[in-house]
Amino acid sequence: MPDSGGLESVEASQRPDSQVRVFALPPRDGATPTSVVDGFLEALTSDDPSYAMARKYLTPQAAKGWKPGRKTVVLADAPSARPVGRQNDGDEGQLFELSGQQVATVDQQQAYQPESGQYDANLHLSLVKTAKGNQWRIDSLPTGVVLGESDFQRIYQSVNKYYYAVDSVSEEQAPQKQLVADPVFVRQWTDPLTETVKEVLAGPTRWLDRGVRTAFPTGAGLKDGVQSLAPDDANKLTVPLNKHAEAVTPTKCKEMAAQLLFSLRDLSSSSVNEVELKRADGRYMCALSESEADALVAPRRSAALDDQYFLDGKGRLVRMPGNSSSDRDPERVQGPLGEGEQPLRSVAVSRDQERAAVVSSDGRSLYVASFVSSASLGDALVRSHAVGAKDGLSTPSWDGRGDLWVADRDPRNPRLLVFGQGLGDKMRQVSVEGLADSVRIEAVKMSADGARAALLVREKGTTSLRIGRVERQSDGDGGIDYSVADLRVAAPEMEDVTAVSWAGGSRLVVVGREAGELQQMRYVQSDGSTPTGQALPGLTRVSEIAASEDDRLPLLAHSDDGIVRLPSGAAWQSVLKDGTAPVYPG
Structure with missing residues (x-):
C-alpha cells in the first residue's frame, strides 16, 4: 500500500454473474x-x-x-x-x-x-x-444423479414451456388460444435457451399432457447437427427444424413459433423478441414477433386487471386502481354490489370486470351480479345447506374461459361446483379423482388458463394445497362434464395452509405454517418446487391473500391490520382498516 503519490480514479470491473461454478477434477492415481x-x-x-x-x-x-x-x-x-x-x-x-x-x-x-x-x-x-x-x-x-438441494438450486433453474389448452369449443369459435405453463428444470450453465427450445419441442410433461396440445408435429425437433441456438443482434432467434416439421400450414407454423416465443419470454436470460422457423434445407417457414404472438394468443393479463377489489366495512364492493397510491380512497362499484343491500362474505370479480360472484354473509347463497347501475342482485345460483359458520360456500373463482367455480363445504354433502359462463342453469358438479369421502375441499382457485385448479384440501385436521388438472368432455347433450384429475401436493413442507392465490403462469403465493412454526407467506411453483430468492416479509395473522398475474402489481392481504398491500421493493402498506375479501379479477 503506497503512502505517497497522487490519486487516480479506477473504473470497477462489472462481473456479469458472481454465482459460484463448480468444475470437477479427475480421480487421482492410487485413490482409495x-x-x-x-x-x-x-x-x-x-x-x-x-x-x-x-x-x-x-x-x-x-x-x-x-x-x-x-x-x-x-x-x-x-x-x-x-x-x-x-x-x-x-x-x-x-x-x-x-x-x-x-x-x-x-x-x-x-x-x-x-x-x-x-x-x-x-x-x-x-x-x-x-x-x-x-x-x-x-x-x-x-x-441417474443424486444431489443435495442447495446444489440442485445452484445448477438448475425452473422455466415455463407453453402449450395450448384443449378447449371444448372449436378453433373457429375460439380464434384466440389459451396458453398453459408447463414448468420444467434446465441446467443454468448449459445453454438454457437451447435447452428450453428442446424441451418445448419434446412436448408437454406427462402430468399436463391430457389437458393441452402442441402445435408441433410428432417427431419435430431441431435440425440434425444443430447443437446451440442464439439470437442475432436484432434479438431474432432462428430455429432450424428437422423434416418432421416441414409439412405444416402457415397458421400452424405461427402457432409453433408462438409456443417458443412465450417460453423464451419467461426465461430470465433470454432477450428474444422474434422467432423465425426454417426447414431442414434452410428454406423459410414463418416468423412471429412479440406483438403478433400477443394477437394470436389470449392475453394472460391486461391493463384492466390492474384494479384491486375488496369489501369495505359496510359490506359494499369497492375498487382501487392497482397503480394508485395507498392513501387514495377506494370507490364503490356500480350496481347492487356497491350498494351494500346484501351482507357479503366473499367475492370474485370476473376477468372482464363486468360482473362479480359473491357469497352471502352466512355462507349459504351464491349470487352473480352485473356492474351496471340498473342491475339487480337476482336469485341465488345455488344454496348450501350447511349450518356451521365456517361451513357453506367457499370464495368463488373465475377461470379464463368465463366459468365460475366454488366449493360447497357442507359436511353432509361436500362438493365442487362449476357454473358454465357463470350461469345458474349450467351448473355441474365436478368429480375430483383420488379424494376420499372424508376429505373436504376448503377453497378453490382457478388458473387463468382454466387448465389447472388449486385446491385447499382438509384431511385429518390439516389443510394442504393440491394442484389438479382440469378435464372437460362433452356430455352428448350439448353440455360439458368437468373433472379434476391427478392431484399433486404443491407445498409439501407446509403442515397447514390458510390461503392461496395464483401469481402467474405456474407460480402461487401461499400462506401457511410448517410443523411447530409460526405462520409464513411464500411463493411456490405448481409442480411443488420453491422458487429461490423470492422471500416475502412477514405479516401477522393473514386470512386471505390475492396476487395479480402481473408481478409488478402489489400483493393484497387481509390481516389483523385490515386490507394491506405489498408494492414491489417496499414494506406492507395499510389500505383499509375494516376491509375484507381482497381480490384481483379472476
Whole structure:
C-alpha cells in the first residue's frame, strides 16, 4: 500500500454473474475407494453438461451404461456415503451405501415431483487395470444423479414451456388460444435457451399432457447437427427444424413459433423478441414477433386487471386502481354490489370486470351480479345447506374461459361446483379423482388458463394445497362434464395452509405454517418446487391473500391490520382498516 503519490480514479470491473461454478477434477492415481466415491459425488455437482469428468470415476462398462439424464434425486443435504464392506464372500470389491432424506425427483422430462422419505442406494467399486496400474473405479451405481438441494438450486433453474389448452369449443369459435405453463428444470450453465427450445419441442410433461396440445408435429425437433441456438443482434432467434416439421400450414407454423416465443419470454436470460422457423434445407417457414404472438394468443393479463377489489366495512364492493397510491380512497362499484343491500362474505370479480360472484354473509347463497347501475342482485345460483359458520360456500373463482367455480363445504354433502359462463342453469358438479369421502375441499382457485385448479384440501385436521388438472368432455347433450384429475401436493413442507392465490403462469403465493412454526407467506411453483430468492416479509395473522398475474402489481392481504398491500421493493402498506375479501379479477 503506497503512502505517497497522487490519486487516480479506477473504473470497477462489472462481473456479469458472481454465482459460484463448480468444475470437477479427475480421480487421482492410487485413490482409495472412499476418495473415488467422494470425487464422483463431487463431480455430480459440477456444471459439466455431459458429466464427462464424473464418468472417469466409472469403469468403461459402467460409464457406457450410465444414463444421468434419466432421473435426478434431490436430497435435503448432500448424500452421505458409508463403506459397508464387500457385497458377498467372493467379492474383491468395495460396497458403499448412499443415504439421505429425499425431497424430490426430477424425471426424464425434467419435471419436478415432491417425494419425501428416506433415500438409500448402493455404489460398488472394483479394481480395474489401467496404464498406471490397478485403480479403484465404480462398476455399479444407482440410476441417474443424486444431489443435495442447495446444489440442485445452484445448477438448475425452473422455466415455463407453453402449450395450448384443449378447449371444448372449436378453433373457429375460439380464434384466440389459451396458453398453459408447463414448468420444467434446465441446467443454468448449459445453454438454457437451447435447452428450453428442446424441451418445448419434446412436448408437454406427462402430468399436463391430457389437458393441452402442441402445435408441433410428432417427431419435430431441431435440425440434425444443430447443437446451440442464439439470437442475432436484432434479438431474432432462428430455429432450424428437422423434416418432421416441414409439412405444416402457415397458421400452424405461427402457432409453433408462438409456443417458443412465450417460453423464451419467461426465461430470465433470454432477450428474444422474434422467432423465425426454417426447414431442414434452410428454406423459410414463418416468423412471429412479440406483438403478433400477443394477437394470436389470449392475453394472460391486461391493463384492466390492474384494479384491486375488496369489501369495505359496510359490506359494499369497492375498487382501487392497482397503480394508485395507498392513501387514495377506494370507490364503490356500480350496481347492487356497491350498494351494500346484501351482507357479503366473499367475492370474485370476473376477468372482464363486468360482473362479480359473491357469497352471502352466512355462507349459504351464491349470487352473480352485473356492474351496471340498473342491475339487480337476482336469485341465488345455488344454496348450501350447511349450518356451521365456517361451513357453506367457499370464495368463488373465475377461470379464463368465463366459468365460475366454488366449493360447497357442507359436511353432509361436500362438493365442487362449476357454473358454465357463470350461469345458474349450467351448473355441474365436478368429480375430483383420488379424494376420499372424508376429505373436504376448503377453497378453490382457478388458473387463468382454466387448465389447472388449486385446491385447499382438509384431511385429518390439516389443510394442504393440491394442484389438479382440469378435464372437460362433452356430455352428448350439448353440455360439458368437468373433472379434476391427478392431484399433486404443491407445498409439501407446509403442515397447514390458510390461503392461496395464483401469481402467474405456474407460480402461487401461499400462506401457511410448517410443523411447530409460526405462520409464513411464500411463493411456490405448481409442480411443488420453491422458487429461490423470492422471500416475502412477514405479516401477522393473514386470512386471505390475492396476487395479480402481473408481478409488478402489489400483493393484497387481509390481516389483523385490515386490507394491506405489498408494492414491489417496499414494506406492507395499510389500505383499509375494516376491509375484507381482497381480490384481483379472476
